[in-house]
Amino acid sequence: MNIFLSPDNRRWAxxxxxxxxxxxxxxxxxxxxxxxxxxxxxxxxPREGFPAPDLTLDQLGGGQVTLSQLRGKVVMINLWASxxxxxxxxxxxIEKVYRAYKDQGFVVLGVxxxxxxxxxxxxxxxxxxxxxxxxxxxxxxSVSHRYQLRALPSTYFVxxxxxxxxxxxxxxxxxxxxxxxxxLIKEIR
Amino acid sequence: MLPFIQLGPFTLQxxxxxxxxxxxxxxxxxEKEAIKxxxxxxxxxxxxxxxxxxxxxxxxxxxxxxxxxAYLDSPWSLVALTPNTLAPxxxxxxxxxxxxxxxxxxxxxxRPTLDAFAPGLAAFMVSFGVAHFMSGxxxxxxxxxxxxxxxxxxxxxxSQVYETLAALxxxxxxxxxxxxxxxxxxxxxxxxxxxxxxxxFLEAFRGDSVIWVGGFRAAQVSGVVVxxxxxxxxxxxxxxxxxxxxxxxxxxxGDS
Numbered sequence: 001m002n003i004f005l006s007p008d009n010r011r012w013a014x015x016x017x018x019x020x021x022x023x024x025x026x027x028x029x030x031x032x033x034x035x036x037x038x039x040x041x042x043x044x045x046p047r048e049g050f051p052a053p054d055l056t057l058d059q060l061g062g063g064q065v066t067l068s069q070l071r072g073k074v075v076m077i078n079l080w081a082s083x084x085x086x087x088x089x090x091x092x093x094i095e096k097v098y099r100a101y102k103d104q105g106f107v108v109l110g111v112x113x114x115x116x117x118x119x120x121x122x123x124x125x126x127x128x129x130x131x132x133x134x135x136x137x138x139x140x141x142s143v144s145h146r147y148q149l150r151a152l153p154s155t156y157f158v159x160x161x162x163x164x165x166x167x168x169x170x171x172x173x174x175x176x177x178x179x180x181x182x183x184l185i186k187e188i189r
Numbered sequence: 190m191l192p193f194i195q196l197g198p199f200t201l202q203x204x205x206x207x208x209x210x211x212x213x214x215x216x217x218x219x220e221k222e223a224i225k226x227x228x229x230x231x232x233x234x235x236x237x238x239x240x241x242x243x244x245x246x247x248x249x250x251x252x253x254x255x256x257x258x259a260y261l262d263s264p265w266s267l268v269a270l271t272p273n274t275l276a277p278x279x280x281x282x283x284x285x286x287x288x289x290x291x292x293x294x295x296x297x298x299x300r301p302t303l304d305a306f307a308p309g310l311a312a313f314m315v316s317f318g319v320a321h322f323m324s325g326x327x328x329x330x331x332x333x334x335x336x337x338x339x340x341x342x343x344x345x346x347x348s349q350v351y352e353t354l355a356a357l358x359x360x361x362x363x364x365x366x367x368x369x370x371x372x373x374x375x376x377x378x379x380x381x382x383x384x385x386x387x388x389x390f391l392e393a394f395r396g397d398s399v400i401w402v403g404g405f406r407a408a409q410v411s412g413v414v415v416x417x418x419x420x421x422x423x424x425x426x427x428x429x430x431x432x433x434x435x436x437x438x439x440x441x442x443g444d445s
Contacts, residue, residue: 166273
């Protein structure tokens, strides 16, 4: 017979009271200011809830793009390569959503993993797919390294404050892209 | 940390795989427990199966209803295998409703059924910890302890390891059934109470806690409430455990 089946109510009440007092005390002792957890400042890291690591890359066609200069806009960072079949599958959907939302402050940064691709192949891919969003060239692999790239495609939806809200590894469908973009566009600056 | 495994053109979400294995092991343990409790294991299997299917369908429909334009433009996306497009709360609601409807139709007894779930739920909690470890979620607070792990730009408590080990201990405790109950629902409550206690204790080492007014961690406050309710119910249910056992015996005799 254990305490739960015991007819001794007082014994049970004592056990319950001790357990609850210990729990409450521990809860009280482990209070922390909001800044001690992710409620406060966080290091840039390629994961949901963290500020997106900054990047500056050459753009196909000339010029440079810096992520931090796009603060205030909803940014989708898509890492791709021309030889990657799932990248090819999702590109038309990305382009379609980009065209639908670009006037509402939505930017796509198509980061080509140039260090494991080739510029001529990347250019041919962009022309074949009729892509109109900025294509950035990661020639040294530094951005792929910072974003801990392990699978292509990898996509990060970054909100207006520069925080990664959703990370998707693998091919995306149109509804997924549009729903995430619509959600972030709705948010007030 | 192993968020995904690349298999040629396919990207396998490792945390999702861990949860799937957890469901499978949990299902097997619950079926075994059902046999011990003289319940029909097929009923338990079906209850979980219908609950899971309804949960997934509900979660996807709930998500699609939030973004109707996206799904009207691309209706096939409703059946896409993308875990990012699910509404978990609505899925949970659908799962509970489906399980309740099935249980009512099959005239399943609530408390013995809950007890059959107990080891399965405990096993699933282990896989939850493993999934957190693989994804890097539920990460720990920064620490200088020698067993700290380097994660998200800092040395942190291996909170996912703590969580997994604690869940394993709970599984062992429940599997050995120290309370000696049989179908009274107390063993299920035991899992809930132990899990709540574990969460209250381990939350203090987490680095991603949601903080409420006064610096209280939301998960700990919720955990105290869950712990109090489960302890109170344990006491109440243990009083009437024998009645449930009698019902079970009568039902078993009637079946034979």
